Amino acid sequence: MSVVAVANQKGGVGKTTTTVNLAAAAAEMGRRTLVIDADAQANATSALGAQSSGLFLYDALLGQAELERCIVPTPWTDLDAVPSSMDLVAAEMELATQPEREYVLRSALADIAGGYELVLIDCGPSLGLMTLNALTAADAAIAPVQCEYLALEGLSALLETIRRVQMHLNPGLHLLGVVATMYDGRTRLSQDVASQLRSHISSTFETIIPRSIRLSEAPSHQRPIIDYAPRSRGADAYRELAEELLNRLSGLPVSTLYRARPVVDGVSG
Numbered sequence: 001m002s003v004v005a006v007a008n009q010k011g012g013v014g015k016t017t018t019t020v021n022l023a024a025a026a027a028e029m030g031r032r033t034l035v036i037d038a039d040a041q042a043n044a045t046s047a048l049g050a051q052s053s054g055l056f057l058y059d060a061l062l063g064q065a066e067l068e069r070c071i072v073p074t075p076w077t078d079l080d081a082v083p084s085s086m087d088l089v090a091a092e093m094e095l096a097t098q099p100e101r102e103y104v105l106r107s108a109l110a111d112i113a114g115g116y117e118l119v120l121i122d123c124g125p126s127l128g129l130m131t132l133n134a135l136t137a138a139d140a141a142i143a144p145v146q147c148e149y150l151a152l153e154g155l156s157a158l159l160e161t162i163r164r165v166q167m168h169l170n171p172g173l174h175l176l177g178v179v180a181t182m183y184d185g186r187t188r189l190s191q192d193v194a195s196q197l198r199s200h201i202s203s204t205f206e207t208i209i210p211r212s213i214r215l216s217e218a219p220s221h222q223r224p225i226i227d228y229a230p231r232s233r234g235a236d237a238y239r240e241l242a243e244e245l246l247n248r249l250s251g252l253p254v255s256t257l258y259r260a261r262p263v264v265d266g267v268s269g
């Protein structure tokens with residue numbers, strides 16, 4: 001099981017769009033995938049058409065339910081979700097005084113190790129305790145960056161946070177790469193930002209996500225792009241990004257965070 005946090009403290013850069021569509025593309029490729037919605041706005045939950053069972057990520061973090069019980073199916077094969085709710089804002093405060101407060105999500109995930117090949121965590125627009133939990137629980141982080149003016153400005157704070165997490169909380173965390181999003185090839189600005197990203201951050205993904213009306217429409221239909229507009233440029237881009245992501249993940253050292261539980265006489269022990 002590989003756990004990937006999709007993070008950038010800037011809002012509106014394409015975190016949720018990337019999480020949802022990468023997850024759907026990976027599931028289409030036959031990988032059992034789980035999306036954890038770690039943003040109180042719950043945009044990923046609704047974009048996937050996931051119906052909560054009444055249990056949310058909040059309940060798992062506060063120890064009120066096992067994470068496994070908070071998982072719900074989506075309408076898409078091989079794709080499940082842990083829904084979010086507004087309560088998540090309160091969780092940050094309620095967890096703040098708890099010892100090991102950065103490790104809560106990681107412990108919760110350890111109990112489902114083996115059930116999924118890929119877990120994608122959609123982070124909210126902050127570097128607060130929820131995002132720290134996601135980075136502490138993750139084998140890898142990817143950072144969507146919008147191709148626009150000052151896009152690189154906020155990136156150093158994210159990179160610094162990742163370094164601190166690597167040093168103090170999760171030495172196994174890899175910055176897998178930066179994804180250029182909302183690229184408009186007709187504008188000089190988009191071209192400049194994309195090439196600046198390439199030259200400053202060597203791990204920038206080859207795949208560039210184009211700005212596309214279809215991508216922005218899909219969430220209101222509660223469908224990932226590969227279902228809403230399967231032959232669009234946006235769908236192709238996210239399929240390509242999923243392949244690149246899975247390739248890069250397979251090149252990482254074997255995760256020491258989550259080991260599948262040994263199977264004894266056909267029973268998970």
Ligand SMILES: Nc1ncnc2c1ncn2[C@@H]1O[C@H](COP(=O)(O)OP(=O)(O)O)[C@@H](O)[C@H]1O
Binds near residue numbers: 216
């Ligand atoms: N490649 C794209 N082309 C067009 N619109 C996009 C694209 N990616 C995201 N959007 C739109 O931009 C807005 C912000 O994207 P979102 O993924 O919600 O960002 P974040 O999760 O980082 O806040 C949303 O309305 C989304 O539909």
Ligand SMILES: [Mg+2]
Binds near residue numbers: 015017039043123124
């Ligand atoms: Mg979002």
